Amino acid sequence: MLFFQPYWQPHNRTSARRIQNMGWRADGGLWLAVRGGGLLVSRGTGVTEDFDEQKIPSRGFGILDVGYRSKDEAWAAGGSGILLRTTDGGNSRVRDRVADQIAANLYAIK
Template sequence: MGWRADGGLWLLVRGGGLFLSKGTGIVEDFEEALVQSRGFGILDVGYRSKDEAWAAGGSGVLLKTTKGGKTWVHDRAADNIPGNLYSVKFIGDNQGFVLGNDGVLLRYVG
């Protein structure tokens, strides 16, 4: 669970499910986002901007949204990484990192 760039919440569940709060702040109403995680669990979501975010998970799953999290597409950049991706963090607008197991560190340069 974490905060979106617009002040709302995101929530991960088993099986790769991602839910987004229907408002900002702490609320109890969530709706499921359309995520194609291929059945692998998503472990973290990092928002680069209000509209763009990245999600990382098991077996090198890397997903991207440009619609504020409503729909997600699979990014093939990490398909050949034999491991899990655990954490997504952005620093400013043009730099971000994805941390995985066995010393995997991916760098985003916008």
């Protein structure tokens, strides 16, 4: 359940690495992309400070955006044309090599 409050509430980071981007998963949980290609996903839904790091083959390039088509299928994009796909809710990710020849960062998933 989402609620709005009239003030900002600080939350501690679960990692010393800086947050690059964040957003909502299809199931109502949060994801955080952190420097160095890390991806943290919340345990459960809503606003929380309880996160797990997912293992992703980013080759050290930063993840800049994640987009969910469903609770099982998601895409992640980032530095040096990295494009990753999961079809099992993030348990495994496969690099889509179609973007390997792009000499630029991929900033958004639409």
